[in-house]
Amino acid sequence: MNTRHIFKLFNNSLIPQTICRRYSYKVVKRPDPKTLKMPTPGSAPSLMEIIREKIRLNGPITVAEYMHIVATNPTEGYYMKKDVIGEAGDFITSPEISQLFGEILGVWFYAETQKMGTGKPLQIVELGPGKGTLLLDILRVISRLGFEPADISLHLVEISSTMQTVQANKLCISHREVDIELPHNYEGETVSGIKVYWYNDLKKVPNKFSWYIAHEFFDVLPIHKFEKTENGWRELLIDLDGQGKLYYRISAEETKSVKLLIRPPLDSGDRTELEISARSLGIARQLAHRVDEHGGIALIADYGHEGEKGDTFRAFHKHKVVDPLENPGHCDLTADVDFSQLRVAAAKTSSSENFALVMGPVKQKDFLERCQAESRLKVLMDNAKSETDKEKIKMAYDMLVEPAKMGDRFKFMAFYPSSMVDLLNKFPPLGFSTPPKS
Incomplete structure (x- = not known):
């Protein structure tokens, strides 16, 4: 009997009984999502501890990651x-x-x-x-x-x-x-x-x-912060100093966020800082x-x-x-x-x-006034039960529309x-266009 037939006989008869591995499965009982409970606030690590540990393990984090965690x-x-x-x-x-x-x-x-x-x-x-x-x-x-x-x-x-x-x-x-x-x-x-x-x-x-x-x-919503350096755009990161305090630092290289988010026209002009x-x-x-x-x-x-x-x-x-x-x-x-x-x-x-x-x-300020907010203000003041109530209503309205308060800062x-392009040209959107004078 030649060698090839010997090995064939050997493979067919001995290997299955000696070294052939069988598939095996272990049943794992998954937890029922309905029975899972979050730890109580007092028993969980503080956010500062969570953030510090994340930075120690993975390095500096983005401002977006920080905002999301917080x-x-x-x-x-x-x-x-x-x-x-x-x-x-x-x-x-x-x-x-x-x-x-x-x-x-x-x-x-x-x-x-x-x-x-x-x-x-x-x-x-x-x-x-x-x-x-x-x-x-x-x-x-x-x-x-x-x-x-x-x-x-x-x-x-x-x-x-x-x-x-x-x-x-x-x-x-x-x-x-x-x-x-x-x-x-x-x-x-x-x-x-x-x-x-x-x-x-x-x-x-x-x-x-x-x-x-x-x-x-x-x-x-979380933002990424970027600064323009002599080497191009770099991301502002959050790191730990020697005393365990959080501080800002600039990334040495382009991060993924720089490559994905900084595109025209967002980086147009002479801007040196960006939040995206x-x-x-x-x-x-x-x-x-x-x-x-x-x-x-x-x-x-x-x-x-x-x-x-x-x-x-x-x-x-x-x-x-x-x-x-x-x-x-x-x-x-x-x-x-x-x-x-x-x-x-x-x-x-x-x-x-x-x-x-x-x-x-x-x-x-412009939006509310174009929507006749002053007319509604007059009705509320006329229906006020006292002069004190009238004053409160007027002060609240001033807070909404005064340029130095919310009037200019909010947009x-x-x-x-x-499909409404023609309709809006004919009937301009309320609040976003100056109504014609009567």
Whole structure:
């Protein structure tokens, strides 16, 4: 018998019994998501400890990473632990200052929707709804303009369970958690029977005709900070010094963010500092696509600029500006919205599809006054019960429109379906154009 036949016989008879491996499987029991619980706030590491450990393990982090951790950590994140809006919090918003603000927005949405049709059935979608005050004021207005509870549903995009509870208690007569398989994670009903749904992502909101509201939403989204050096654009990073304190440093080489985000026209002109929020650009694009594809209007209101500023990252604590690198989780981190970037992300061009007609930005003072806010102010003052109440109403209004207060700093921008170009040329959008003199 030759050698080849010997090896063949050997392989066929001996190897299977001696060295052949068999596949084996071990059953692993996965945890039930419904039974998982987050650690209580007091038992979890502090945000400073989490950030320090992340830097020690992986090196310096971007400002965007820092903002994301501070805002959204499940137990220690700024928006996860407490209600931060109002006199007792770190900042106050326009809807909390005066009911007039939300009422004017309700009238604006209704008036602009009449150019399209009835707008029924209607989804009202708010991103970062705060305490729910703005929605409450809008609902009060449109209930008098022919909208019945069956015509409306509310869809709130909110990542904080704490703020979700605040909103539910304000808006709903009943509310509850829902099955984890559903796109929304919470639901309720108003006293009049309007259905209310909560989501942790805009992508989960149904694609239907909607009013989209983003009031003081974009300013808290994470930003990347860049500086122009003699070697080109470099990213500002956050690192640890020898004493364990956080400080800024410039990246030695181009980071991925530099390569991906700094493109014309964002880096045009003689700018030496840039703040770019990739998350903001993505959401602006989503809103534009939804409005153009499925109908509706999006309204953005925030403090910001049109590309002339470069360093606006800061923190607020008890209504005062503080160092954003100190006491993470105890301060509101924010940056002025660059409306020129939102326009680039959302505007329809001759070479693109499914993007919106972009109006604005215009100053809050101009927007409110063009929407006849002074007429509404007069009604509120005439109905005031006392001179003290009148004074409070007027002071609140001045806070909204005075240039040195909110009037100039806050801007409004709107997205319309691209199919409305001829209609808007004939009937200019309310608030974004000067009404003709009577």
